[in-house]
Amino acid sequence: MSERTLYDKVWDSHTVAKLPTGQDQVFIGLHLIHEVTTPQAFDMLKERGLKVAFPERTVATVDHIIPTLIQIRPFEDAQAEEMFAALEKNVGENGIRFMHLSTGRQGIVHVIGPELGLSQPGMTIACGDSHTSTHGAVGALGFGIGTTEVAHVLATQTLALGRLKVRRINVTGGLGPGVFPKDVILRIIHDLGIKGGLGHAYEYGGAVFDKMGMEGRMTVCNMSIEGGARIGYVNPDETTLAYLAGREFAPQGEGFDKAAAYWRSVASEPDAAYDDVFGVEGESIEPMVTWGINPGHSTGISEKLPRLEDFEGEERRTAEQGYAFMGLKPGAPIAGTKIDVAFLGSCTNSRLSDLREGARILKGRKVNPRVKMLVVPGSQRVKEQAESEGLHEVFTEAGAEWRGAGCSMCLGMNADKLVGAERSISSSNRNFIGRQGSPKGRTHLGSPATVAASAVEGCLTDPRGF
Amino acid sequence: MGEAKRAVIRQVKGKAIPLPGDDIDTDRITPARFLKAVTFAGIEAALFCDERENMPDHPVDNPAHKGAKLMFVGKNFGSGSSRESAPQAIQRFGIQALVGVSFADIFAGNSFAIGMPLAAASPENAARLIARAQRHPQTQFVLDLEKLTVSFGGESLPVEMLEDRRKSFLAGTWDMLANLEANLPRVREVAAGLPYVSGFSS
Structure with missing residues (x-):
C-alpha cells in the first residue's frame, strides 16, 4: 500500500516486465561503479560473451582503495594498484565514462553523483555499494547491489527486484x-x-x-x-x-x-x-553518539549509557558484546570517554557543509595532542572548494591532517586505519567490529561537530558548548 | 545470449553450522581488507576470519561441523555493506543454503543471485535448529523448498521463503541474466519513454 508515493511512481515508470518467476524487471537510470565491486562483474560479462548494453548510463570513479596521502601512480599498495588498473581497463574497453584522478571530478561515488548533477529526481540509481541510498536525497530511488547484480545492470541496464x-x-x-x-x-x-x-x-x-x-x-x-x-x-x-x-x-x-x-x-x-x-x-533530538557495535547502539551525548535491563533476548546479548568490545559500562556517562583518533570524512559527512562545521569549531583551537585527526574531503571538487575558503588552513593550523579525496578511514581498504585497540570518533556510518581496519579498533559515530569538539577535548564531547 | 547457470534446487541436505546471534554484519563475515582482489577465488579463506582468530572453538572451525551444507543463523543476518564476497565466501566454503530468523535485504538479493536459498524460520524454531546442530552436530537436516520445511530426526519445522525466489530455485531459473536479456527490446522502449534518458529534449 504505497499508492501515489514517489516510490510507486518511479517504480512503475521503470518497470520493464513481470518476470516469469514473479519479480519485476526494473530499468536502472544511472549505474555508478567503483573499483571494489566491479572487476568480477566485467569478468562475468566476458565469460558469457556479453557487451555493456547502455555504456552511457554507467559512470565510474575510484574511492575505496585510493590512498589519501600520496595519490601518484603506481600506488605503493600493489593490490590497490591492481584494482585501479582493472577498473581503468574495464571502463576503457567498454566506453564507460571514468571520473579519473586527472579529471578533477574524482571522489567518493556518493559524493560525486549528486555534486556533478548525475543523480536526479525520478531516477533509479544502482551501485555496488550499500550507501547508494544517499542518492535518495535528490528524490531518486537509489539502492545498493552486489557484484552479480552489477553484471546484470551492465549487460541489460535492468535488475530483477521485489517491491518494497x-x-x-x-x-x-x-x-x-x-x-x-x-x-x-x-x-x-x-x-x-x-x-x-x-x-x-x-x-x-x-x-x-x-x-x-x-x-x-x-x-x-x-x-x-x-x-x-x-x-x-x-x-x-x-x-x-x-x-x-x-x-x-x-x-x-x-x-x-x-x-x-x-x-x-x-x-x-x-x-x-x-x-x-x-x-x-x-x-x-540531541547530539547523538554510538557506544556499541552497530549504528543502533547510540545515545544522546549528555545521557548515561543504557542499562542491560533495557534490552531483551538477543539484543541484550549484542549489547553485552558491545559493552565488552568497546570497554564501556552500562549506566556510565558517554561524554568524557577518551579518544585516540578523530575522523571527519566518508560518504556520510565529507561535503562542504560538513567541513565548514568542523572548521567553525576548530578555528582558533587545537586538536588535543593525544589525538590524531584526519580530515578527508569527499571529492576533488569539495577539496578545491574547501581550499578556496581557506578551510584546509584552519584544519592544519589546529593540528589535523588535510588529505586527498577518498573513503579513507571509514572502512580499512586503504592506508588509513585504526591501529590496535585505538578508539575513534568518526563521522562515518558504521561502528561494526573491525570496520575501521583494525580487528580491535573501537568506533564511535557522531556528527562532524561532535567529531571536531571531541578532537579538541580529547574525549567524546557535546558540541553544543562550542 | 549468455549461457545461464541452470540448476534446479529442490532440497539441501546435510549437516549444519550453528551461528547464533543477531545482526551479524558483512564486515564480520568478510572484513573489508580481504576485498582488495579482482576475483572471488579464495575468498572463503576470509570467512569470519577475525572472529575465528580470537575464538579457537568457532563453529566454522569445529571439526564436528565439517562438510556442513547448511548454516543456521539469527535475525538480520548479512546487514551492512553490499559486498557479495559475504555470500560468496559462505557458498565457496561449502554451504548451500541458510536458515535464519531474517536476512538483510541486499545480502538476500546477493544470495539469490548466486543460487543460495535463504529460508526464514520463527525465532523459536531458529533457536531449536541452532541448539540441535550445537548439541548433535552429526544431525542430517533437510531443507525442502517444495514443502517449505526443515526436517531432522522425524521432526519437521515450517520455514518461509519469498515466493518468487522459491519458484526460481525450483524452476532452475535463479540465474536471472538470461531472463533479463530476453527483454532487451522492451528495455529499450522503456528507456526511450523516460524523459531523462532523452535528455529532456522532447
Whole structure:
C-alpha cells in the first residue's frame, strides 16, 4: 500500500516486465561503479560473451582503495594498484565514462553523483555499494547491489527486484543548536532499530526535512541502510531544484525547465498512501553518539549509557558484546570517554557543509595532542572548494591532517586505519567490529561537530558548548 | 545470449553450522581488507576470519561441523555493506543454503543471485535448529523448498521463503541474466519513454 508515493511512481515508470518467476524487471537510470565491486562483474560479462548494453548510463570513479596521502601512480599498495588498473581497463574497453584522478571530478561515488548533477529526481540509481541510498536525497530511488547484480545492470541496464513497502518518517518542528542531520538519522535508527527497515523504503519528510539543505538530506538518506532500509529518499522540492541548477550533468537552459516540471511531478502526492508512518519531534533530538557495535547502539551525548535491563533476548546479548568490545559500562556517562583518533570524512559527512562545521569549531583551537585527526574531503571538487575558503588552513593550523579525496578511514581498504585497540570518533556510518581496519579498533559515530569538539577535548564531547 | 547457470534446487541436505546471534554484519563475515582482489577465488579463506582468530572453538572451525551444507543463523543476518564476497565466501566454503530468523535485504538479493536459498524460520524454531546442530552436530537436516520445511530426526519445522525466489530455485531459473536479456527490446522502449534518458529534449 504505497499508492501515489514517489516510490510507486518511479517504480512503475521503470518497470520493464513481470518476470516469469514473479519479480519485476526494473530499468536502472544511472549505474555508478567503483573499483571494489566491479572487476568480477566485467569478468562475468566476458565469460558469457556479453557487451555493456547502455555504456552511457554507467559512470565510474575510484574511492575505496585510493590512498589519501600520496595519490601518484603506481600506488605503493600493489593490490590497490591492481584494482585501479582493472577498473581503468574495464571502463576503457567498454566506453564507460571514468571520473579519473586527472579529471578533477574524482571522489567518493556518493559524493560525486549528486555534486556533478548525475543523480536526479525520478531516477533509479544502482551501485555496488550499500550507501547508494544517499542518492535518495535528490528524490531518486537509489539502492545498493552486489557484484552479480552489477553484471546484470551492465549487460541489460535492468535488475530483477521485489517491491518494497514504504514507511513515511516525519521529523516535525525544528532542530536545536548543535544538532545536525547526522543526529537525526542516528536518532531514527535508535528508535526504529537496525532491523526496523528490513523490506522497506524510508520516505523522510516533515518540517525538519523541508528546512534541511541537500547535503544534510544526503547524510540522512546515506544511513537508511544502517536502519535496514535499502532505500531512503526525500521528495524533490525547491531546495532540490536550486541545488541541481547549473550542475555539470544536469539539464541546462530550456531542458532544465522541462526537467524541473518532471522532477516536481514525481514527488509523493498529498494523499499518498503509506504502509506505515513514524514520527519524531525535532526538538527532542540531541547530539547523538554510538557506544556499541552497530549504528543502533547510540545515545544522546549528555545521557548515561543504557542499562542491560533495557534490552531483551538477543539484543541484550549484542549489547553485552558491545559493552565488552568497546570497554564501556552500562549506566556510565558517554561524554568524557577518551579518544585516540578523530575522523571527519566518508560518504556520510565529507561535503562542504560538513567541513565548514568542523572548521567553525576548530578555528582558533587545537586538536588535543593525544589525538590524531584526519580530515578527508569527499571529492576533488569539495577539496578545491574547501581550499578556496581557506578551510584546509584552519584544519592544519589546529593540528589535523588535510588529505586527498577518498573513503579513507571509514572502512580499512586503504592506508588509513585504526591501529590496535585505538578508539575513534568518526563521522562515518558504521561502528561494526573491525570496520575501521583494525580487528580491535573501537568506533564511535557522531556528527562532524561532535567529531571536531571531541578532537579538541580529547574525549567524546557535546558540541553544543562550542 | 549468455549461457545461464541452470540448476534446479529442490532440497539441501546435510549437516549444519550453528551461528547464533543477531545482526551479524558483512564486515564480520568478510572484513573489508580481504576485498582488495579482482576475483572471488579464495575468498572463503576470509570467512569470519577475525572472529575465528580470537575464538579457537568457532563453529566454522569445529571439526564436528565439517562438510556442513547448511548454516543456521539469527535475525538480520548479512546487514551492512553490499559486498557479495559475504555470500560468496559462505557458498565457496561449502554451504548451500541458510536458515535464519531474517536476512538483510541486499545480502538476500546477493544470495539469490548466486543460487543460495535463504529460508526464514520463527525465532523459536531458529533457536531449536541452532541448539540441535550445537548439541548433535552429526544431525542430517533437510531443507525442502517444495514443502517449505526443515526436517531432522522425524521432526519437521515450517520455514518461509519469498515466493518468487522459491519458484526460481525450483524452476532452475535463479540465474536471472538470461531472463533479463530476453527483454532487451522492451528495455529499450522503456528507456526511450523516460524523459531523462532523452535528455529532456522532447
